[in-house]
Amino acid sequence: MTVTGPTWEYDGYRPEEERLRESLCTLGNGYFATRGALPECAADDVHYPGTYAAGCYDRLTSEVAGRRVENEDMVNLPNWLALRFRPAEGDWLRPDTTPVAGHHQILHLDPGLLERRTDYGLPGGGTLQVHQLRLVHLADPHLAALRTEFTVEGRTLGLEAEAALDGSVTNSGVARYQELDGRHLTRFDTGTAAPGTVWLSCHTRTSDMRFGLAHRLTANFPVTHANEAHRAVQRVSLHLTPGRTVTVDKTVALHTSRDPAIGDPLHAAVERVEAAPGFDELRASHATAWEQLWRRTALEVPGEAGSILRLHLFHVLQTLSPHTADLDAGVPARGLHGEAYRGHVFWDELFVLPYLNLHLPEVSRALLHYRHRRLDAARHAARERGRRGALYPWQSGSDGREETQQLHLNPRSGRWLPDHSQLQHHVGSAVAYNVWQYYEATGDTDFLHGEGAEMLLHIARFWADSATYDPALGRHRIRGVVGPDEYHDGYPGADTPGLDDNAYTNVTAAWVLARALDLLNALPEPRRRELTDGIGLEEDEPDRWEDVSRSLYVPYHDGVISQFDGYGDLAELDWDGYRRRYDDIRRLDRILEAEGDTVNRYKASKQADVLMLGYLFSASELRALFGRLGYHLDDRTWAATVDHYLHRTSHGSTLSGLVHGWILARARRADAWAFVQEALRGDIADLQGGTTGEGIHLGAMAGTLDLVQRGLTGLETRGGVLSLDPVPLPELSSYGFPIRYHGHWGVHLRLRSGLLEIAVPASHHSPIGVRLREQVIPVVPGETARLVLPE
Template sequence: MTATPSTWDYDHYDAAEERLRESLCTLGNGYFATRGALPECAADDVHYPGTYVAGCYNRLISTVAGREVENEDMVNLPNWLPLRFRPAGGDWLTPDTAEVLDHRQTVHLDSGVLERLTRFGLDGERVLSVRQLRLVHMADPHLAALRTEFTAEGGPVDLEVEAALDGGVTNSGVPRYRDLDGHHLTHVHTGTAGDDTVWLRCRTRTSDIRTGMAARTTADAPVTAAREHLCVTQRVTLRARPGRTATVDKVVALHTSRDPAISDPLQAAVDRVAEAPGFDDLLVTHRTAWGQLWRRAELEVPGEAGSILRLHLFHVLQTLSPHTADLDVGVPARGLHGEAYRGHVFWDELFVLPYLNLHFPEVSRALLHYRHRRLEKARSAARAIGRRGALYPWQSGSDGREETQQLHLNPRSGRWLPDHSHLQHHVGSAIAYNVWQYCEASGDAEFLHTKGAEMLLQIARFWADSATWDEHLGRHRIRGVVGPDEYHEAYPGADRPGLDDNAYTNVTAAWVLSRTLRVLDDLPEPRRRELGERTALDDAELEQWDSVSRTLHVPFHEGVVSQFEGYGDLAELDWEGYRDRYGDIRRLDRLLEAENDSVNNYQASKQADVLMLGYLFSPAELRSLFRRLGYALDERTWQRTVDHYLARTSHGSTLSGLVHGWILARARRAEAWDYFQEALKGDVADLQGGTTGEGIHLGAMAGTLDLVQRGLTGLETRAGALWLDPVPLPELSSYGFSVRYQGHWGVRFRLEHSRLEIAVPAAGPLPIDVRLPDREVRLQPGDTCRLVLPD
C-alpha cells in the first residue's frame, strides 16, 4: 500500500488482503455505497461484493444453539457490479484463475473515483490490459457507473464480455454470522427496457422494502440481453487490438421504496438511467460535487498522518454526506462498508457528530432527527423496565427498538454466549451530549428549544428515575448497568448481569440532569409552559433532578476514580504472562472465556471507560462536574487515574487509542503520538485482526479528524464563543483546517509550531469571540489574527 494526499494505492494482487482492500476501496455518497470488489469476481472466501443503502434493514429469525434468535440486518442489495470477460471460447479471467502480470488499485480521493489496472497474460505472447474507472455519484445519489477499457498487447484478442445485475445475493460477509439466516431478498424479477437497458426488482422479506435497479450498458458493438434465474445479463463481443482501446460503459440507477418522493422504485430507476448522461459527463459532475465537499471539509496535515486522515475523511463523507440530510438514518458504526455489527447504530455518533457539527451541521441535525423520531420507542423501552423517561437502545436499526443480539459467538471457543451489552444505558447521555454540542456549534436555537429539549428532558427523566437513594452512603446510586468498557458485564459469580455505580455513567447522568435544567431555564416562557404541559413536568420533579445531579455516587479506590463500585476488589491480571502466551491480547475477553475464565474477575478493560470523561469534557469542566457532585478531582488524582487505567487496558476497540491519545495530548505528550498512531492505523493496517474487511470503524475515523480539529487545539464551542487551548504535538505541530461556525462558512485555522493564525471570512454575519487561556480576541468578518502561543 502507498498513499499520497490525493490517492490511496494498492500494488500487486494479494488474495489474503482482498477483503481489507474492498472495505477501504468502497465508494459511496451517503445514500448508498458499494464495496471495492473486482467486478469479475463473485462472492466467495476471497471476495465479497456488497451494496448497502443507508437505513435499509430487514429482520429474520434464526435457530442458534437450540434457541430462536431474531436479528435485524442492513441488507446486502442486488449486486450491480458484475462485469466479466474472457477470450472468445476461453475461460473467464479473474486474478485467482489467470496469470496476473501487473495489478494496481487506486482510490482517487479528490474525485471519488476507484481506478483498477490489471494485465493478464493469455498465451505466452498476448497480454490483455484491463483498466476500470468506477464511481458512485456524489451529485446524483441514485447513480453509479463503471467504465471498462480493454487493450491488447502482442496481437489482437477477441473478447466476450458479460455485464449483469445479480439478485441472488445474501448477507454472508461476516463468517461468525453465517449460522444465521442471511436470505433477506425475495420476489426477484428481471426484464429489459430497450436495446441497452436491463432492470431488476426485489423486496426484503419482512420489512417489505422494494428495490428497483436498472443498468444501461453501451459498447463499441451491439449489446444483447438475457434473463436468468435471479439475474439479468448483457453480452457483447469485442475485438481488442494493440494501440486501440475497446470500451464498455455501464451506468446504474438504484431506488428503494424508502426514498422521499417515490412511487414505484423500479420505474424511478428505469427513468433515471434512461435520462442519465454518459460516463464522461457523469464524471465531470461527480468531480464537481466532490470538489465542493473537500472545500467544506478542508484539512491540511503533512506526511503519512495527513494521507491517512484524508482517507478517513473520504470514508466519513461517503457514509454521511449532505445527501444524508434528506434521509431517516443514524450513524452506522461500520459505515456502509460491510456487514459487521449488522449495520446497527450504536453510540458512535458521539465521536462523529463533533466533527460534522463544524462542517456539515445539516447532516448532524438529520442524524439527531433520527433519534428524535425514535423518542417514543425509547420511552416505551423505559416503561418496559418500570422507569420514566427515555431509554435509548444500545443498538438501533430501523424503528428504534433494542437490536442488541441475545447471543454472541466467541470464535476462539466456538461457544454462543449471552450478550448483556444492552445494559449500556449511557447511550442516552451520548445522545444528550450530541444535542448540546450540535446546538452550541451551529447556534440552532430552534432545534434546541423544540426537539432537542424534548430529548434532553426525557433522557434526564430516565436518569433521575433510575437513581435510588442509599441511606448508608447518603447518596443516589444507579445500579445494574454496563459501562463503555464492555468487558465487565457482571460481578464475579453473580447470577444477574449489571454493575453498580459505573463512574462514567453516573457522571454523565449528572451532566445531563444539570444541563437539561439550564436548557429548561433558558427556554422562552411560552415554550417552557407548553413542554411542561405536554410532559407533566412540575417543580417537584425539577427539584429532584437537581438533587440527583448533586448526589450521584462516584466510587474511588486507592486514590483513583473506580470504574464501578467494587472494581478495586477485583484481581490483578498477569498482563505480561498473557502477552507472552498470546501476543495480541486486544480481545482479552475471548481469550479468557476460551480458558473457562472470565474478564469479569479482573481489573482489565477493553477500552476507555472512566477516561472517556476526559475525552468528553475539558479539564476545567470535568473538575466542575465533580465539584457539583461533592468530590475533589485535582490534577494529581486525575493523573493517577489515567496511569491506573493505561496499565489495565487491552485496547480491544479502535476507539481506545483515539481516546487515550486525546487525553495524553494534555497529560503526557510523549506517549500521545503512539496512541494517535494506533487510532490512525486501526483500519488501514487492520490492527484488530480481520475486522476491517467486515466494514470500516466510522467512529474511530471521524474521531481522528476531530482529534486534530478539537483535541490538539482545545477548540470548544461554548457560551457563544470559540475557546482554544492548543497543545501541538512535536510530531504534528504544523497543520490547518477550516470550520463552519454559527453562520460563518470557512473560518480558517493554521497552526505553525508556536504560532496560531485565525482567518474569518469577509461574508460572515457577526464578529467571533475567541478565547484562549491568556487572552480574548474579537474578530470581525474579514479579519485575520496571528497569535504567538506560550511554550
Template sequence: MEPSILSYEGFDPAAEGLREALCTVGNGYVATRGAAPESTADGVHYPGTYFAGCYDRLTSTVAGREVENEDLVNAPSWLPLRFRTPGQDWLSLDRSEVLEHRQDLDTRRGVLTRRTRFRDPVGRVLAVTQRRLVSMHDPHAAALETTFVAENWSGPLDVRASLDGRVTTSGVARYRDLDGRHLVPVAQGYDPADGVAWLQVRTATSQVRIAQAAVLVLTGTRTGTEGPVPGTAEQTAGESAVLTRLDLVRGVPVTVEKRVALYTSQDRAISESLVAAREHAARLPSFGRLLADHAAAWERLWRASAVVVPGQPQQALDLYVFHLLQTLSEHTAQLDVGMPARGLHGEAYRGHVFWDELFVFPFLLLGFPRVARSLLMYRWRRLPRARRAAADAGYRGAMYPWQSGSDGRDETQRVHLNPVSGRWVDDHSHLQRHVGIAVAHDVWQYYQATGDVAFLHGYGAEMLVEIARFWCSLATYDKADDRYDLRGVMGPDEYHDAYPGAGRPGIDNNAYTNVMVTRVLRYALDALALLPDDERAALRRRLALGDDETDLFERVARRMRVVFHGDGVISQFEGYDRLAELDWPAYRARYGSIRRLDRVLEAEGDSVNRYRASKQADVLMLVFLLGERGLLDALAALGYPFDAAALDRTVRYYLARTSHGSTLSAVVHAWVLASRDPEASWQFFREVLDSDIADVQGGTTAEGVHLGAMAGAVDLVQRCYPGLDLTGDVLRLAPRLPAEIGELRFRLRYRDHWGIDVRCAHDRVRIGLAASRQPPITVAVDGVERTLAPGETWEPARQPLRAGRRA
C-alpha cells in the same frame, strides 16, 4: 500510499477483504465495496452494496434458540462485468494468469481505478483498465468504465454485464450460521429499444423494493462514435444480464461504460422504485460528464472539511475524512438514517447504530452541521420507541437501545459467538444504557456549536428531558449517605457485564455513567431555561413535567455517587478494586495480542469479570468528553475532593489495565495524554491513524471500517491538539501541538459563519473569518479574547507551551 491516493500493487487473496473495505466508494445514500467487478462472494472477495437505512429482519436457530436479527441488507450488486477471450473461461484475478494488477483510490475525486493485465491459456494478453464511481453529485447514479486493449492479438471478446440480486448477506464469517437470505426476486428485464436492463427485488420482511437499471454504452471505437451496446438478454430470477461481443483490434482500446441508476421504495419524490430506476438510467450522461459533476461535488466537500497536517499523517487523515463523507454526506441529511458504526463498508455489527456518533459529531459540527442534525432527528423519530422501552422495563422517560436499526427497537443480541472458543455465550451488552447519555451529549454539543435554538425548542429539549427522566427513575436513593446510585448497568469498558459469581447481570455505580448522568440532567435543566416562558410551559404540560421532577433532576445532579479507591483513584465501578489483578505480561507472552482479552479468557474457561482489566477507555472517557477542568468541576459540584494530582493517578492506573480491544480506546488515550505526556499521546495518535489502514484489530476492517476511530483521528488534530472549544458562546483555541506537528490548518463552521480558517503552530495562531453579513463572534487564544468581524484575521503571538506533565 501517496497523499489522497491509496494504492495496492499485486493481488493478495489474504488482504483482499481489507482492500475491498478501504476501496469502498459511496455517497451517503449508497456505497459499494472495492471488489473486482468480475468477482463473486467466494471467501476471498465480497462485492457488497449497501443502501443507508435499508434493513431486514430474519429469524435463525442458534445454539438451540430462535434468534431474530435485523441486518443492513447486502443489496443487489450493480457491479458484475465479466469478460473472456475466444474459447476460454471467464478471466478473473483468482483463476487466471495475472501479469500485473494495481488498484488506486483517489480520495480527492472519489474514483477507484483498477489496472490488470491477464494472459489466457493460449498466450493472448488482455489489458483491462476500469474506473468506478458512485456519484456524490447524483445520489442515484453509479458508473463503471472499462477499457480493453488486446495487446498481442485481434479478435472477439465476450463481455457479460449484469445486475445480480441473488446475493446473500454473508460478509461476516461469525454470522454465517444466521439466515442471510434477505432478497426476494420481483422482476427483471431488458428493453432493446433503449438498451436498459433492469432488476427489482424486495427484502423478505421489511418489504423494501430495491430497483436497479443499467445501460451499456460503447465508446472509444475506431470510428469515434458511441451508442448502446447491442446484446443478448439473459434473464433468470434475481438476475438481469446482457451478453455482448466486442471486436478487438490489436493495440486499439475499446471502452464500455456501464451506467446504473439505483433506487429503493424508501426514497422520496418517486412513484415507484423500478419506474424511477428505468427512467433515470435511460437519461444518464456519459461517464465523463458523471465524473466531472462527481469531482466537483467532492471538491466542495473537501473545501469544507480538509485538514492539513504536513507529513505522513496527511495520508491517513485524507482517507478517513473520505470514508466519513461517504457514509455521512449531505445526501444523508435527506434520509431517516442513523450512523452505522462500521459505515456502509461491510456487515459487521449488522449495520447497527451504536454510540459511535459521539466520536463523529465533533467532525460533523465543524463542517457539516446539517448532517449532524439529521442524525439527531433519527433519534428524535425513535423517541416513542425509546419511551416504550423504558416503560416496558418499569422506568419513566426514554431508554435508547445499545443497538438500533430501522425502527429504534433494541437490536442488541442476547448471545454472541466467541470465535476463539467456537462457543455461543450469553451477551448482556443491552445493559449499556449509556447510549442515551451519548444522544443527550450530542444534542447539547449541537446546540453549542450551531446556536440552533429552533432545534432545541422543537426537538432537543424534549429529548433531553425524557433521557433525564429515565436516569432519575433508574437511580435509587441511599438515605444514609444522601447519595443516588445507578445499579445493574454496563459502562463503555464493555468487558464487565456482571460481578464474579453474581446471580444478576450488570455492575453498579459505573463512574462514567454516573458523572455523565449529572451532565445530562444539567443539559435538560439548561435547555428548559432557554425556552421562552410560553414554550416551556407548553412543553411541561405536554410531558406532564412537574416541579417535583425538575427538582429531582437538580437533587440527583448534586448528589450522584462516585466511588473512589486507593489514593483517590476514581473506581471504574463499585467493587472494581476488589477484583483480581491480571498477569498482563504472562498473557501477552502466551497470546501476543490480547486486545480481545474477554474472548481469550472465555476460551480458557475463565471470565474477564474476575479481573481489573478494561477493553477500552471508561473512566478516562470523562476527560475526553468534559475536559480536565470539566471533570474536576463536575466532581466538585458533587462534593468530592479531587484535584489534578488525583486525576494523574487515575490516568496512570487505567493506562496499565486497558487492553485497547476497541479502536476507540486509542482515540481517548491520545486525547487524555496530550497535556501530560505528548510523546505517549503521539504514539496513540499514530495507532489511531493505523487503525483501519493497518487493520490493527486483526481482520475486522474487512467487515467494515471503524467510523468512530476514523473521526477520532481527525478530531485529535481539529480539536484536541489545537485546544479547540466551541462551548459558552466563545470560539477558544489553546494549542498544544506534539513536537511532530509543526503546523496544522483546517476550516470550520461556527454558528452562522461557514468559512473560518485556522492555522496553529507552536508559536503562533491565525484565525480568519470569511467575508459575510453575519454578526461578529468572540474568539479566544490562550484565554485572551477578541471580537472578530467577518473578513477580519487575527494572528496573536504566543509563547510555546512547556513540555506536558508526565502521567
C-alpha cells in the same frame, strides 16, 4: 484516463488482503456505497462485493444454539458492479484462476474514483490488459458508473463481456454470522426497457422494502440481453486487435421505496439511467461535487498523518454526506462498508458529530432527527423497566427498538454466549451530549428548544428515575448497568448481569441532569409550558433532578476513580504472561473465556471507560462536574487515574487508542503519539486482526479528524465563544482547517510555529469572540487575527 491528486494504492494481487482492500476502497455518496471488489469476482471466501443503502434494514429469525434468535441487518443489495469477461468460448477470467502478470489498485481521493489495472495471461499466449474506473456519484446519489478498457497484446482476441445486476446475493460477509439467516431479498423480477437498458426489482422479506435497479451498457459493438430469474444481464462480443483499446461503459441507477418524491423505485431507476449522461460527463460532475465537499471539510495536515487523515475523512463523507440530510438514517458503526455489527447504530455519533457540527451541521441535525424519530421507542423501553423518560437502545436500526443480539459467538471457543451489552444505558447520555454539542457549535435554538429539548428532558427523566438513594452512603446510585469498557458485564459469580455505579455512567448522567435544568431555565415561558405539559413533568421533578445531579455516587479506590463499585476488589491480571502466551491480547475477553475463565474477575478493560470522561469534557468542565457532585478532582488524582487504566487496558476497540491519544496529548504528551498512531493506523493496518474487512470503524476514523480539530487545539464552542487552548504535539505541529460556526461559513484556523491564525470571511454576521486562555478578543468578519501562543 489520467487522474491526479492524493491516492491510496495497492500493488500486486494478494487474496489474503482482498477483504481489507475492498473495505478501504469502498465508494459511496451517503445514500449508498459499494465495496471495492473486483467486478469480475462474485462473493466467495476471498471476495465480497457488497452494496448497502443507508437505513435499509430487514429482520429475520434464525435457529442458533437451540434457540430462535431474531436479528435485523443492513441489507446487502443486488450487486450492480458485476462485469465479467472471457476469451470467446473460453473460461471467465478471474485472478484466482487465471495467471496475473500485474495488478494495481488506486483509490483517488480528491475526485472519488477507484482505478484498477490488471494484466491477465491468456490461454494460448498474449496478455489482456484490463483498466477500469468506477464512481458512485456524489452529485446524483442514485447513480454509479464503471468504465472498462480492454487492450490485448500479442495476438488478436475475441472477447465476450457480460454485465449484470445480480440479485442472488445474501448477507454473508461476516464469518461468525454464518449460522444466521442472511437471505433478505425475494420477489425478483427482471426485464428490458429501452434499447441498451435492463432492470431488476426485488423486495426485502419482512420489512417489504422495494428496490429498483437499472443499467445501461455502452460499447461500439452490439449489446444483447439475456435476463435470468435473479439476474438482469447484458452481453457484448468484442473484437480486440493488438494495441487498440476497446471501451465498455456501464451506468447504473438505484432507487428504494424509502426515497421521497418518487412513485415506484423501479420506474424511477429506469428513467434515471436512461436520462443519465455518458461516463465522461458523469465523472466531471462527480469531481465537481467532491471539490465542493472537500472545500468545506478538509484538514490540512502535512506528511503521512495528513494522508491517513484524508483517507479517514473520505470514508466519513462517503457514509455521511450532504445527501444523508434527506434520509432517515443513523451513524452505522462500520460505515456503509460491510456487514459487521449488522449495520447497526451504536453510540458512534459521539465521535462523529463533533466533526460534522463544524462542517456539515445540516447532516448532524439529520442524524439527531434519526434519534428524535425514535424517541417514542426509547420511552417505551423505559416504561418496560418501570421508569419514566427515554432509554435509547445500545444497538438500533430501522425503528428504534433494541437490536443488541441475545447471543454472541466467541470464535476462539466456538461457544455462543449471552450478550448483556444492552445494559449500556449510557448511550442516552451520548444522545444528550450530541444535542448540546450541536447547539453550541451552531447556535440553532430552534432545534434545541424543539426536538432537542424533548430528547434531553426525557433522557434526564430516565436518569433521575434510575437513581436510588442509599442512606448508608448518603448518595444516589445507578445499579445494574454496563459501562463503555464492555468487558465487565457482571460481578464474579453473580447470577444476574450488570454493575453498580459505573463512574462514566453516573458522571455523564449528572451532566445530563444539569443541562436539562439549564435548558428548562432558559426556555421561553410559552415553550417551557408546552414541553412540561406535553411530557407531564411533575412539579417536584426539577428539584429531584437538582438533587440527583449533585449526589450521584462516584466510587474510588487506591486514590483513583473506580470504574465501578467493587472494581478495586478485582484481581490483577498477569499482563506480561498473557502477552508472552498470545500474539495479540486485544480481545482478552475471548482468550479468557476460551480458557474457561472470565474477564469479570480482573482489573482489565477492553477500552477507555473512566477515561472517556477526559475525552468528553475539558479539564475545567470535569473539575466543575466533580465539584457539583461534591468531589474534589485535582490534577494529581486525574493523572493517577490515567496511569492506572493505561496499564490495565487491552485496547480491544479502535476507539481506545483514539481516546488515550486525545487524553495523553493534553495530560502527558510524551506518551501520546504512540496512541495517536494506533488510532490513525487502526483500519489501514487492520490492527484488530481481520475486522476491517468486515467494514471500517467510522467512529475511530471521525475521531482522528476531531483529535486535530478539537483535541490538539483545545477548541470549545461553549457560551457563544470559540475557546482555544492548543497543546504542542511535535508530530502534529502544523495544521489548518475551515469551520462553519454560528452562521459563519469558512472560518479558517491555522496553527504553525507557535502562531495561531483565525480568518473570518467577510459577511454581515456579528464578530466572533475568540478566547485564548484567559484573553477574549473579537474577530470581525473580513479580518484575520494572529495570536502568539504562550509557552
